[in-house]
Amino acid sequence: MSETFDLKTTTVRAINEHLHGLAPDATGVYEILNPNGSHNIAVGVDAPVEINIRGHAGYFTAGMNKQARVTVYGNVGWSVAENMMSGRVHVKGFASQCAGASGHGGLLVIDGDASSRCGISMKGIDIVVGGSIGHMSAFMAQAGRLVVLGDAGKGLGDSLYEAVIYVRGKIHGLGADARVEDLSEEDRTQIGELLEQAGLSARPAEFTRVASARTLYHWNPTSPQVSVL
């Protein structure tokens, strides 16, 4: 089944309302034409459908996505796939700030560059960026993997928790408590798998692993941390 929505003649509200009415196991292909930078397209979808956005989209595209496979044939504004739970969001162009912010699961692929704070606060999402990422990316990232084929801006991985970052290009500066670690065999396997899922190719061995040094895990490192639990 395939349906087409043209944002020249309908509204984001009408599209979202329709998508929210789908059964959790609904399938089908939804084409969205003339997005023209509209915000909040396909937010809160919870069905394994395919959604193709044919053009540039605005803020929060595919926000809080569950299950759906969303492809944007253009660029996106801030916070694409924010708080995504599952499914896949693929941006064929570039992404603005906060791509994949607080994502809990699923895969976000950005073929071009992603601006600052890519993967901020990520909580289990995997993000693969074909180009470079801006400053303060993966800030306070808790879980998940961020793979960057290009360069990373300043302050990478500031205040990281358990998320892991792999960068192939130049890292312009690490944030507080982030450190470069040796790339293990397991890392290489994971990078290879993620690249394959993203449809991008690069040699896993060329990546640098960045993870938390875990020195900020206790606010007062001098006090005894006695767990009573």
Added chain:
Amino acid sequence: MKQMLTLEESANYNRKILNYIHQASETGVYDIRGLGAKRRVPSLDDLVFLTASLSRYPLEGYREKCVTKTVLGTRFAKKPIELEMPITIAGMSFGSLSANVKEALGRAATHMGISTTTGDGGMTPEERNSSKTLVYQCLPSRYGFNPDDVRKADAIEIVVGQGAKPGGGGMLLGLKVSERVARMRTLPPGIDQRSACRHPDWTGPDDLTIKIQELREITDWKVPIYIKFGATRVREDVKLAIKAGADVIVVDGMQGGTAATQEVFIEHAGIPTLPAIRLAVEALEEMDMLGKVQLVVSGGIRTGADVAKALALGADAVAIGQGVLMSLGCNTPHYIDADGRPVDVTEEYQALGTAPGYCHHCQTGLCPVGVTTQHPVLEQRMQPEWGARRLINYLTTLKMELTTIARACGKSNVHHLEREDLVALTVEAAAMAKRPLAGTNWIPGA
């Protein structure tokens, strides 16, 4: 001859400050603690009602009808929140509170026809199941935040900040991060959890406008969107929140509580609730939004008189956090065991370095009365049924006091209480609330 002792305490370097300097010198770290500002600040206590006499006509004590029904979120939401009285339970996290406490809050709120609020740690089934009306907080940390719970919520509260720590993020020390709390927050158990102070996916008010639209889209424009912030630049913040599209604005004054924050924040950041209410109401008036966007105030609301004064100053409802915890036993010398007997825990307070009546040690996770804890033994000390009963009594008392005052002011609806019903007892309160000093028509600065 015996030397005379000269015991002259310094006002600048009193025992509290000496103790602070000594402790800082010993440890090299600041203090983190729970609850809210402890020092005296101008407050609602500094206002009194001009109840009826010859020039006003009162209603009969507890008998005549006095409406308390309150509706929040009438601006854009298809389903505004309807409360039986203008009180809501403030957002407090599962993590800082036990699941038992969350359940007690839900049960009592449901019984009283009011709403309760999640906190920084996501929504637990215990609180969703026990709360008829539940406000789901969207916090900077986004711990446990997910679309399924967004869709289950009766309202969404975007938390920009908190009165106890405006501009600061939260802390949940490792002692309270149990396996369940850690799982809900996607973090390793036992580590100190720092909740972010900035939202991850928007920064300024222009982005917030689109964020609100996103949440409205996800919820199909059904539920109200609240915006909560700590009271600092209240006039500007209220206006920006209105502009961004809020249905309800929650302003939390500096007396507002926390489970764990740097003491320097608790006592030195933000402004008291008293001037915050006035500033918020003025901003609503200047935007012609009074009554269209509802105002909820919090931060040190403890009594029915506080509720009545907040309403008279222009609030639509209040949110209560610390008062609720105290109702559940916080700072009492004992807890009640399964047989209904009080069990003295003074020694456990002592082990925390405090005593009943003085405790603000929620950050330890070792709450002697089982309120702010994840400890499997301690959390059993506050059973949901007992707690709900206590809280229902407390809320009922607040409602009785509120309506009694309203009737004495001649109002058949608590929302008819007005500024004109209040005067100030101190020059500071007169200036902050813009009410005349009692016995004069003087409003400093007016």
